[in-house]
Amino acid sequence: MALNKKPVTGMKDILPEEMKIREYVMGVIKDTYGKFGFTSIETPCVENLANLNCKAGGDNEKLIFKILKRGEKLNLETAQTEEDLVDGGLRYDLTVPLVRYYSNHVSELPSPFKALQMGNVWRADRPQRGRYRQFMQCDIDILGEPTNLAEIELILATTTTLGKLGFKNFQIRINDRRILKAMAAYSGFAEESYDDVFITLDKMDKIGLDGVEKELIESGYAQETVSKYIALFQGLENNSNPTAYLADKLADFLEEGVQTSFDEIMDSVKATKGDYFELIFDPTLVRGMSYYTGTIFEIAMPEFGGSCGGGGRYDKMVGKFTGNDVPACGFSIGFERIILLLMESGFKIPSEPVKTAFLVEKGVTGEVLCEVIKEAQETRHDGFQVLVARMNKNKKFQKEQLQQQGYTEFKEFYKEPLK
Amino acid sequence: MALNKKPVTGMKDILPEEMKIREYVMGVIKDTYGKFGFTSIETPCVENLANLNCKAGGDNEKLIFKILKRGEKLNLETAQTEEDLVDGGLRYDLTVPLVRYYSNHVSELPSPFKALQMGNVWRADRPQRGRYRQFMQCDIDILGEPTNLAEIELILATTTTLGKLGFKNFQIRINDRRILKAMAAYSGFAEESYDDVFITLDKMDKIGLDGVEKELIESGYAQETVSKYIALFQGLENNSNPTAYLADKLADFLEEGVQTSFDEIMDSVKATKGDYFELIFDPTLVRGMSYYTGTIFEIAMPEFGGSCGGGGRYDKMVGKFTGNDVPACGFSIGFERIILLLMESGFKIPSEPVKTAFLVEKGVTGEVLCEVIKEAQETRHDGFQVLVARMNKNKKFQKEQLQQQGYTEFKEFYKEPLK
Numbered sequence: 001m002a003l004n005k006k007p008v009t010g011m012k013d014i015l016p017e018e019m020k021i022r023e024y025v026m027g028v029i030k031d032t033y034g035k036f037g038f039t040s041i042e043t044p045c046v047e048n049l050a051n052l053n054c055k056a057g058g059d060n061e062k063l064i065f066k067i068l069k070r071g072e073k074l075n076l077e078t079a080q081t082e083e084d085l086v087d088g089g090l091r092y093d094l095t096v097p098l099v100r101y102y103s104n105h106v107s108e109l110p111s112p113f114k115a116l117q118m119g120n121v122w123r124a125d126r127p128q129r130g131r132y133r134q135f136m137q138c139d140i141d142i143l144g145e146p147t148n149l150a151e152i153e154l155i156l157a158t159t160t161t162l163g164k165l166g167f168k169n170f171q172i173r174i175n176d177r178r179i180l181k182a183m184a185a186y187s188g189f190a191e192e193s194y195d196d197v198f199i200t201l202d203k204m205d206k207i208g209l210d211g212v213e214k215e216l217i218e219s220g221y222a223q224e225t226v227s228k229y230i231a232l233f234q235g236l237e238n239n240s241n242p243t244a245y246l247a248d249k250l251a252d253f254l255e256e257g258v259q260t261s262f263d264e265i266m267d268s269v270k271a272t273k274g275d276y277f278e279l280i281f282d283p284t285l286v287r288g289m290s291y292y293t294g295t296i297f298e299i300a301m302p303e304f305g306g307s308c309g310g311g312g313r314y315d316k317m318v319g320k321f322t323g324n325d326v327p328a329c330g331f332s333i334g335f336e337r338i339i340l341l342l343m344e345s346g347f348k349i350p351s352e353p354v355k356t357a358f359l360v361e362k363g364v365t366g367e368v369l370c371e372v373i374k375e376a377q378e379t380r381h382d383g384f385q386v387l388v389a390r391m392n393k394n395k396k397f398q399k400e401q402l403q404q405q406g407y408t409e410f411k412e413f414y415k416e417p418l419k
Numbered sequence: 420m421a422l423n424k425k426p427v428t429g430m431k432d433i434l435p436e437e438m439k440i441r442e443y444v445m446g447v448i449k450d451t452y453g454k455f456g457f458t459s460i461e462t463p464c465v466e467n468l469a470n471l472n473c474k475a476g477g478d479n480e481k482l483i484f485k486i487l488k489r490g491e492k493l494n495l496e497t498a499q500t501e502e503d504l505v506d507g508g509l510r511y512d513l514t515v516p517l518v519r520y521y522s523n524h525v526s527e528l529p530s531p532f533k534a535l536q537m538g539n540v541w542r543a544d545r546p547q548r549g550r551y552r553q554f555m556q557c558d559i560d561i562l563g564e565p566t567n568l569a570e571i572e573l574i575l576a577t578t579t580t581l582g583k584l585g586f587k588n589f590q591i592r593i594n595d596r597r598i599l600k601a602m603a604a605y606s607g608f609a610e611e612s613y614d615d616v617f618i619t620l621d622k623m624d625k626i627g628l629d630g631v632e633k634e635l636i637e638s639g640y641a642q643e644t645v646s647k648y649i650a651l652f653q654g655l656e657n658n659s660n661p662t663a664y665l666a667d668k669l670a671d672f673l674e675e676g677v678q679t680s681f682d683e684i685m686d687s688v689k690a691t692k693g694d695y696f697e698l699i700f701d702p703t704l705v706r707g708m709s710y711y712t713g714t715i716f717e718i719a720m721p722e723f724g725g726s727c728g729g730g731g732r733y734d735k736m737v738g739k740f741t742g743n744d745v746p747a748c749g750f751s752i753g754f755e756r757i758i759l760l761l762m763e764s765g766f767k768i769p770s771e772p773v774k775t776a777f778l779v780e781k782g783v784t785g786e787v788l789c790e791v792i793k794e795a796q797e798t799r800h801d802g803f804q805v806l807v808a809r810m811n812k813n814k815k816f817q818k819e820q821l822q823q824q825g826y827t828e829f830k831e832f833y834k835e836p837l838k
Contacts, residue, residue, distance in 0.1 A: 003740045004467050005523040008507050011463035013520050015527060019459040023449070030442070035772070035799040037806035040438045044430035044553050045464065045539065046484070046509075048423050065465070066487040068505055070543050076504075079495065085504065086487055088427050090465075101432050104424040108434060110824055112808065120464065124489050134463050147809055149779070152792060160796070264784055271789035272796045321422045353454070360568070365683060370690035373571060377579070377691045380454040387456030389531065390566055405529055 010125070010133035021342055022136075024349045025165060026118060029138060029333070032161040036153060038116040038140050043097035045120065046088045051100055054320060056291050060092040063123040065133075090122035094139045095291075095314075095330060102143050102328075103321035112144035114153075118335070130340060139311075141330035143318065148261045150329040151295050152268045154311065158299070158331045159269075159277050165338065166347070168276045170308070171300040172269075175285035176262055177292050177312070179246060182253035183283065187229035189221065195290065197221070197229075204284040209233055233283065242281055265295065291317050297331065303341055309334040354384050356409040357402045359391040363415035372413050384409075429544070429552035440761055441555075443768045445537060447583050448557055448752070455576040457535040457559050462516035464539065465507045470519055473739060475710050479511040482542040484552075509541035513558045514710075514733075514749060521562050521747075522740035531563035533572075537754070549759060558730075560749035562737065567680045569748040570714050571687045573730065577718070577750045578688075578696050584757065585766070587695045589727070590719040591688075594704035595681055596711050596731070598665060601672035602702065606648035608640065614709065616640070616648075623703040628652055652702065661700055684714065710736050716750065722760055728753040773803050775828040776821045778810040782834035791832050803828075 007013050014022065030040065046067060053061050066086040068074060079085050091097050094117045102113060117139045124133060140157060142150040155172060162170065180201075184194050200215045207215070209230060216226045232249065236242045243266075247259035262281075269279050287296040287310060296312035311331035319325035358376055360369070376386045387407065392398040399410060426432050433441065449459065465486060472480050485505040487493060498504050510516050513536045521532065536558045543552060559576060561569040574591055581589065599620075603613050619634045626634070628649060635645045651668065655661045662685075666678035681700075688698050706715040706729055715731035730750035738744035775798060779791055795805045806826065811817040818829060 003470050003473055003519065005519055005740050006467075007463050007519075007523075008465050008467055011465060013463070013524060014461040015524060016458040016460055019461060022461075023459055035802075035804050037774075037776075037804060039435040040442055041435055042433040042438060042441075044426050044432070046427050046430060046541070046553065048425075048427055051422050054422055065489075065507075067509075068485040068487055068501070070484075074501070076498065076501070082487070082493070082495070085495075088484075090486075100422065100424055100426075104426070105432060105434060110820060114806075122465070134465065145809070147781075149807060149809060152788075153807060156792065156796060160799070260784075264788065267785070268789045268792045272793045321424050355456075357456075362566075365679075366686070369571075369683065370687045373575065373687045374691045377575060380579070383454075385454050385456060387533075388568060388572060390564070390568060401529060 008133075010127035012132050012134075018339065018343060020349060021347060022339055025335070025338060025342070026138075028164050029118065029161055030116070032164055033116045033140055033157055036114070036157040036160075038114045038157065040116045040118070041098075041101060042117070042119065043091070043094075043101050045090055045122075047091050047097055047100070049083075049086060049089050051096055052089045052092065054096065056096050056099075056289070056317060056320070057092055058289055060123055063125055064089040064092060065122045065124055092121055092123050094119055094121065094137050094332075095141075095317075098139070098141055098143075098330075099317045099328070100321055102326070103318055106322075106326075112142050112150070115139075115141045115143070117141075132336070136335045137332060138335040139330055139332045141328060143328045144326055145329070146315075146327040148265050148295075150327070151265045151297075151313070154329060154331040155265070155269050155279070155297065156272065158309070158333060159273060161333070162299070162338075163274065163276050165342070167301065167338075167341075169302055170276075171278045171280055172297055173280050173282035173285050173300055174262075174265070174295065174297045175282050175287075176258060176295050177287075178255055178258050178294060179250070179262070179283065180286065182250040183229065183232055183246070185253045186250050187232065188225040189229070193221070198286045201284055202286040202288075236283055242283070246283070262295070287312055289314075295329070299334070301337075301341065303345075304337060307334065308337045308341075352406065354409060355387070355405075355407045356384050356411065357387045357389060357399075357407040358411050358413060359389055359395065359398065360413045361391045361415055364413055365415075368413070368415065427552075429546035431551050431553075437758065437762060439768060440766060441758055444584060444754070444757060444761070445557075448537065448580055449535070451580040451583055452535045452559055452576055455533070455559075455572060455579075457533040457576065459535045459537070460517075460520065461536070461538060462510070462513075462520050464509055464541075466510050466516055466519070468502075468505060468508050470515055471508045471511065473515065475515050475518075475708070475736060475739070476511055477708055479542055482544055483508040483511060484541045484543055510538075511540055511542050513538055513540065513556050513751075514560075514736075517558070517560055517749075518736045518747070519740055521745070522737055525741075525745075531561050531569070534558075534560045534562070536560075551755070555754040556751060557754040558749055558751045560747060562747045563745055564748070565734075565746040567684050567714075569746070570684045570716075570732070573748060573750040574684070574688050574698070574716065575691065577728070577752060578692060580752070581718070581757075582693065582695050584761070586720070586757075586760075588721055589695075590697045590699055591716055592699050592701035592704050592719055593681075593684070593714065593716045594701050595677060595714050596706075597674055597677050597713060598669070598681070598702065599705065601669040601677075602648065602651055602665070604672045605669050606651065607644040608648070612640070617705045620703055621705040621707075655702055661702070665702070681714070706731055708733075714748070718753070720756075720760065722764075723756060726753065727756045727760075771825065773828060774806070774824075774826045775803050775830065776806045776808060776818075776826040777830050777832060778808060778814065778817070779832045780810045780834055783832055784834075787832070787834065 067088040069087045121137050213230045239245050243259050291314045292312040293315045294313035298310035299308040301308045313329040315327045376388050379386045486507040488506045540556050632649045658664050662678050710733045711731040712734045713732035717729035718727040720727045732748040734746045795807050798805045
């Protein structure tokens, strides 16, 4: 019986053409982030299930590919639940593994520690067009930096990288979980309903302010509270100094220094950013993950409906591993979306080596073949790409095929010198 | 309860120092193999279990990390055996996935197809020093090339890469499964006992020719057969033309052309190889995998006891997926061993960018901070690596730490100009 040629459900093979773009993008990312002092690290793709289920993964915790126990540890007869059968899972993001890694190696790492991770993650999502169950994530994180230098460097590193990849006219939308919470508190929402309120707020770009108001009322929140909340957002519309307006309104609810620090991030990035992207304070930006404790940000691309990446500050996650909190802030690029956008735009890699094909007649053997191989090696040594291939009967077709692969130079070798 | 800081059993976190070397080596590999016309591809880390268990994996099939079914597909109550619970596994090598990939995409790929794969594989081996359950493999393969051009290019690409990484005085040992089999047939071994005989032969470097003879006799093979076999190896000792000697002796058992083609590989590589490695015909080389059908080769490093990579021709594997055999040949570098050897030898990456640290006093905020960030961005734009960090109270210690990370230039920024 023939074996199955298809990849497993929801995962994909990467063809050479896409792979070239992926490797180019990875190269630009490593190079650019490197210039900012980020150093690459790697964690195993398999993590302890207890760590993956630590409530930092949100809904992703429902999508874990779990790994069967092996040998004596696996006992089908006594197994009562799924948990008895498994002892690990494929990571669904790079944040939980990073925090474990940092906790494990803190004494060997510089402080602050600037980490770059590019690696696959797995989520057993319902397969759909353009979304796969294995995909690459690309995260930068700064651990141990309490000041807004972390946010500034993360935003500049990310936007510089996107700029080098040719992206223009995108937006970085930025908010702060503390501002979000203060707005809810000021309006009179109870703390336990914040997450629910934010889920509704998150729909602003789809349903508008009226829609948000309607949904909050329907959810059973008091008219007075909802009105106060909506009025805050109305007050922000066309406001020339929105953070000052909020700081004034929320004085009793917002920690001191939040606005100043937030403004400083905005000002520093704006002072250096060039004109290829906008930085925008977006008080409706929520970001799903509950682990964020401060600034949050997101990349919005005009070519692409949704978010192309995002991140924020999560100062309370290292403590889950070590008992001691460490300030932490990260920014993740939506690698697969970036690749998709580049592929769709017909992106060409700026500089590729000259590609030469040596076509060698079937009869060329022995010493003559040695000479061909020798010349190929020398040409490669000079920096060229050289393919040595046997000449097909239909040489013209063979050359056309090679031209499609980017070969521009051809050299032919025959057993007998051509007459 | 605090979470578990350690990686899962048998897998490891990769620290920045090792990661730098890994990325450098991956860069050299991609660049050098690229010059030979190999193109990168990637397959999912998860494969169909039926493919992983297709008997091409040898003992690795016993070491598969299996993945639990999810949702409705998982039924603990009706599950009788392990197989009822799982629907995928982590790949244990890159060859089985490559052959599936090629079979799936053959119409979209050039012919011959030269593939480069660098990716993690997983084996649930007993954990031991220096061997991990997740490790990187680095394979090049040529599919669709029936002539020895495949072997020649694979050996030259691999040795050129090792040379660029600074390795010297290593050996490429080469043999052919057809020579191995002809030697066994000539001596009178039955075909079904070949694999068993080869397992003994494989111990030659440990137990010597006498030891091999003794073990074969003890295994119950006829004295006459064993003596004939041993005499063949004795005839090869110090023989100036071993392949001609064998071709003559094995005339009735060896396919025509095998010796000529084998000699041609040896000659072509020797004609171009430089003096940093030796190419040696080793009639005792076996290579474990049963899928090999022709030439086989292995890298032997003087600094390292065992093999540092190997490969060979496997012309019958694509047929398992498509029903039609396609000639195939591959060479795998022992990536993790290469890294280990480089780390142990105190390897330094040839050229790294100048690393500058901007130390910014805590009080620097607002516009002054903007200026610092701006200068950092400009310096990065000029090609330097710039770390922007808050100045610690113990500045001297901070600088020492940064020097250990390779920072050689320092610039300090204060709130008030220094007097």
